[in-house]
Amino acid sequence: MTDNLYDAVVVGGGPAGLNGALYLGRSLRRAIVIDSGEARNMAAGVMHNVVTNDGVEIADFRARARKEISAYGVEFLDDEVTSVAPDGDRIVVETRSGARLHGRTVLYTAGMRSILPELPGLAELWGKRAFECPYCHAYEVRNGAFGVYGGGEPSECLAATLTQWASSLTYLSDQRELPEEESKHLAASGIPTVTDRILGVSEHPDGVSVKFADGRTQEFTALFMHTKAEPRIAPLRPWLEADDLEAVQTDERGRTSLPRLYVAGDLGKNMHQAAMAAASGGLAAMAINADLVREDRPGSLYDL
Numbered sequence: 001m002t003d004n005l006y007d008a009v010v011v012g013g014g015p016a017g018l019n020g021a022l023y024l025g026r027s028l029r030r031a032i033v034i035d036s037g038e039a040r041n042m043a044a045g046v047m048h049n050v051v052t053n054d055g056v057e058i059a060d061f062r063a064r065a066r067k068e069i070s071a072y073g074v075e076f077l078d079d080e081v082t083s084v085a086p087d088g089d090r091i092v093v094e095t096r097s098g099a100r101l102h103g104r105t106v107l108y109t110a111g112m113r114s115i116l117p118e119l120p121g122l123a124e125l126w127g128k129r130a131f132e133c134p135y136c137h138a139y140e141v142r143n144g145a146f147g148v149y150g151g152g153e154p155s156e157c158l159a160a161t162l163t164q165w166a167s168s169l170t171y172l173s174d175q176r177e178l179p180e181e182e183s184k185h186l187a188a189s190g191i192p193t194v195t196d197r198i199l200g201v202s203e204h205p206d207g208v209s210v211k212f213a214d215g216r217t218q219e220f221t222a223l224f225m226h227t228k229a230e231p232r233i234a235p236l237r238p239w240l241e242a243d244d245l246e247a248v249q250t251d252e253r254g255r256t257s258l259p260r261l262y263v264a265g266d267l268g269k270n271m272h273q274a275a276m277a278a279a280s281g282g283l284a285a286m287a288i289n290a291d292l293v294r295e296d297r298p299g300s301l302y303d304l
């Protein structure tokens, strides 16, 4: 049991888990990062808005981070966590390949999965010509003609924000009836709406071609849209009864109402951005270290 007892088992090796692991390693904590290698932003290939790492390939960022963090003795395991469950004053973490680890704490940073609207051809364009985040992607397609797909999730505020980057904007409602508020926002931004049914989207040399049900097509430099996102929390069932981890997060340092379980990154109460995810991972790691000091030396730190 002592061989696989960690101060912290980090589930997920994205920006949140990696930065948390860096703090844990530098705190001389025994930590392991378990990662299944499916980053939320992988479709984009590169990431932006992380200073000194702007435009860096995600695979390269992750590889360099691992090297840096390994130097502090943190271990890495390429595997999928299948179960995270309490066991007295430990948490037991099990993986698809049969590993069984014990953590005094778990930092859970498994992220979210984007659920794209059902639009034929969209998955192939996702991260290349179709995006959600203007701050991550609009600069690269600046001054272009943007389509904003509002046939899935309402995206009128995204469309208004994009006026900063676009030469023209068209809201594509794909037959969804727009509530008055949504139409009012679009009118206030001066963005026209095309309501026609869309059959699908495809790449063309300078962007995206949208095919309508009446046979006509319209070309855009890029498509933007809000998507749904699914929290990757299956391994926490049945311990976690709530729909997501935000519901059980009790402070800005990632503590939760589940004993010894901490959350960071997209799964916590954070903006869905790499730098914010990394920062929240660091905060959670500091909370873990402080809580373990508190446990090992009762009375040494103020109670929270």
Ligand SMILES: Cc1cc2nc3c(=O)[nH]c(=O)nc-3n(C[C@H](O)[C@H](O)[C@H](O)COP(=O)(O)OP(=O)(O)OC[C@H]3O[C@@H](n4cnc5c(N)ncnc54)[C@H](O)[C@@H]3O)c2cc1C
Binding pocket: 011, 012, 013, 014, 015, 016, 017, 034, 035, 036, 037, 038, 039, 040, 041, 042, 043, 044, 046, 047, 048, 049, 050, 079, 080, 081, 082, 109, 110, 111, 112, 114, 126, 127, 133, 136, 137, 232, 235, 264, 265, 266, 267, 271, 272, 273, 274, 275, 277
């Ligand atoms: C297409 C796209 C492009 C984006 N571009 C940018 C950008 O340019 N700049 C920016 O700031 N933000 C960007 N974002 C947002 C950014 O990707 C997220 O905010 C950030 O990745 C969140 O980090 P995270 O560590 O919480 O989760 P993730 O980066 O998603 O990492 C979670 C990790 O946990 C692993 N995991 C999940 N389940 C398990 C399990 N059961 N066992 C083991 N491992 C598991 C996954 O494989 C993954 O590696 C983009 C998002 C998308 C969708």
